[in-house]
Amino acid sequence: MAEKLDIVNQILMGLQRTSKEIPYHLLYNKEGSELYEEITKLKCYYPYAAEEALLEQHAGEIAAQIAPKSVLVELGCGTARKTGRLLNAVQSRYGSCRFVGIDVSKSALEKAAVYLEKELKAPKAHEMKFIQAEYMQGLKEVRRLCPENMLCILWLGSSIGNLSQTEAISFLKDVTSAVGYRCQLFLCTDMWKDYKRLFAAYKDDNGLTERFIKNGIRNALNILGQHPSLDEEKDWIYQVEINNYLKQVEMYVCFPSGLQNGEMQVNIRPGERVLVEISRKFTVEDIYHLAHEAGFHVHAAWRNATYGCQMLLPAQ
Ligand code: AVJ
Numbered sequence: 001m002a003e004k005l006d007i008v009n010q011i012l013m014g015l016q017r018t019s020k021e022i023p024y025h026l027l028y029n030k031e032g033s034e035l036y037e038e039i040t041k042l043k044c045y046y047p048y049a050a051e052e053a054l055l056e057q058h059a060g061e062i063a064a065q066i067a068p069k070s071v072l073v074e075l076g077c078g079t080a081r082k083t084g085r086l087l088n089a090v091q092s093r094y095g096s097c098r099f100v101g102i103d104v105s106k107s108a109l110e111k112a113a114v115y116l117e118k119e120l121k122a123p124k125a126h127e128m129k130f131i132q133a134e135y136m137q138g139l140k141e142v143r144r145l146c147p148e149n150m151l152c153i154l155w156l157g158s159s160i161g162n163l164s165q166t167e168a169i170s171f172l173k174d175v176t177s178a179v180g181y182r183c184q185l186f187l188c189t190d191m192w193k194d195y196k197r198l199f200a201a202y203k204d205d206n207g208l209t210e211r212f213i214k215n216g217i218r219n220a221l222n223i224l225g226q227h228p229s230l231d232e233e234k235d236w237i238y239q240v241e242i243n244n245y246l247k248q249v250e251m252y253v254c255f256p257s258g259l260q261n262g263e264m265q266v267n268i269r270p271g272e273r274v275l276v277e278i279s280r281k282f283t284v285e286d287i288y289h290l291a292h293e294a295g296f297h298v299h300a301a302w303r304n305a306t307y308g309c310q311m312l313l314p315a316q
Contacts, residue, residue, distance in 0.1 A: 077101035080112035084119030102138030172294030
């Protein structure tokens with residue numbers, strides 16, 4: 001119950017700011033997770049295929065950078081559709097592989113277990129575990145279960161793009177406080193690129209991203225006890241903006257007629273918009289800078305103009 005109150009307060013705080021926003025994680029309720037899964041199949045949504053291609057191409061080399069006997073830990077593993085080939089590469093290099101998937105979604109974890117079982121070349125050589133938890137709580141639990149092991153923390157999908165620079169730095173610092181310095185971090189990031197490709201990826205013609213972003217708003221309002229009709233929702237406008245200064249895609253919902261709730265805790269004026277998600281993009285320099293600020297160094301990297309995967313080690 002305390003959690004519910006927390007999230008209500010978080011939403012209200014975001015909606016009472018001068019520039020209104022909601023927490024991006026509200027995008028990932030059941031409908032949202034399904035929509036995101038569909039988005040990843042769109043041709044215009046290049047990050048998914050770009051990451052998959054890099055992992056496919058370099059799985060062997062990536063495995064070679066993972067310390068022997070490491071436990072691989074995936075943050076927000078979801079259905080683990082991209083993890084199998086890394087696990088196979090680790091297993092074929094070292095003979096066995098230990099993996100822990102962390103995700104808040106129980107149903108995603110169940111799918112991940114089934115999917116990986118199919119995908120692994122030698123399932124018996126893998127030890128797999130799944131923890132339903134938020135990232136940090138999950139990491140602490142992994143450290144408790146494996147107090148001595150080197151952990152290789154996988155953070156795929158350019159999920160770090162949802163965090164501002166300050167948030168990203170403190171998140172990466174939190175990782176080392178949760179697990180200590182016996183870890184390495186495999187961090188995947190989308191690269192800063194031309195306006196046209198970014199725009200096409202986040203404003204697809206099928207309107208899937210629009211539905212995904214509006215679903216985030218709907219979820220937030222539902223949590224506040226508001227249930228806008230589909231007719232009301234038809235008036236909402238999805239807006240994508242490319243912020244060149246912060247190198248991020250910004251996704252908004254604009255309310256031409258405004259939106260209030262009974263107690264007037266929420267007062268979105270006509271024409272005002274709410275920021276639902278940012279998706280930051282990185283230059284090579286940005287990645288080095290972020291790693292440095294967070295107390296890591298870039299130990300190895302596999303990149304092209306579209307996408308980057310890098311192995312970070314604690315600078316200590
Ligand atoms: C899951 C954060 C990587 O930023 O590209 C996709 C989410 N939002 N389309 C991204 C998203 C709109 C996605 N991440």
